[in-house]
Amino acid sequence: MYFFLSNLSFSDLCFSSVTMPELLQNMQSQVPSIPYAACLTQMYFFLFFGDLESFLLVAMAYDRYVAICFPLHYTTIMSPKLCFSLGALSWVLTTFHALLHTLLMARLCFCADNVIPHFFCDMSALLKLSCSDTRVNELVIFFAGGLILVIPFLLIITSYARILSSILKVPSSGGIRKAFSTCGSHLSVVSLFYGTVIVLYLCPSADNSAVKETVMSMMYTVVTPMLNPFIYSLRNRDMKGALGRVFRKKIFFG
16 A cells, blocks of 8 residues: 555656646746647656556555455455556556657647647647647547546446445444545545546536636646645544644644
């Protein structure tokens, strides 16, 4: 669990760093602009760390599934070798997926209005600006998006369906509370991340304004990575105990 958490923390840090520095610089300078090469680079790393988070959440769901459904075999199944293999596979797949979209975007021409109605170089926003044929890009986005977003999400749902089935067989209320406590933080992160991504990219509506899309993008690029450390930390008994001691000291000395 801590191996995947360390990877997720690194991914969250880099995911926010891809967009926020440029956004803050544009807000300060009041001249929002980005060079073409920097735009493609930003798009690559945005896709890379966004996809990486998706795969890591799947690996963590499998980790929770094994911990609850096969507790006596947990250390055998979730061996360091398997954890490293799952982590390495996540990094390799996201590298190739992000590179594929970046190369396809680099072949397009942008010969008209080059103002992006967004706070970062989003693929959908860039495709609307292109004066080239974007059918190949849209086809790849459709199929690759299904593989990168839909399949991992379904795997997470399947894992939790098996976990729920196993929990309902536990006769004691203490065992049920412990199982829900084990999965609570991961479920919160999955809901925040996939909720906004699915609504924004897989269920777009015709009345989605640029402001609405920007706000929803801000949710999963900035707010969710910022909340993840708090969600996981406050589910940890040691962290809750330390936080309680800090507040008690403030009240006592206040």
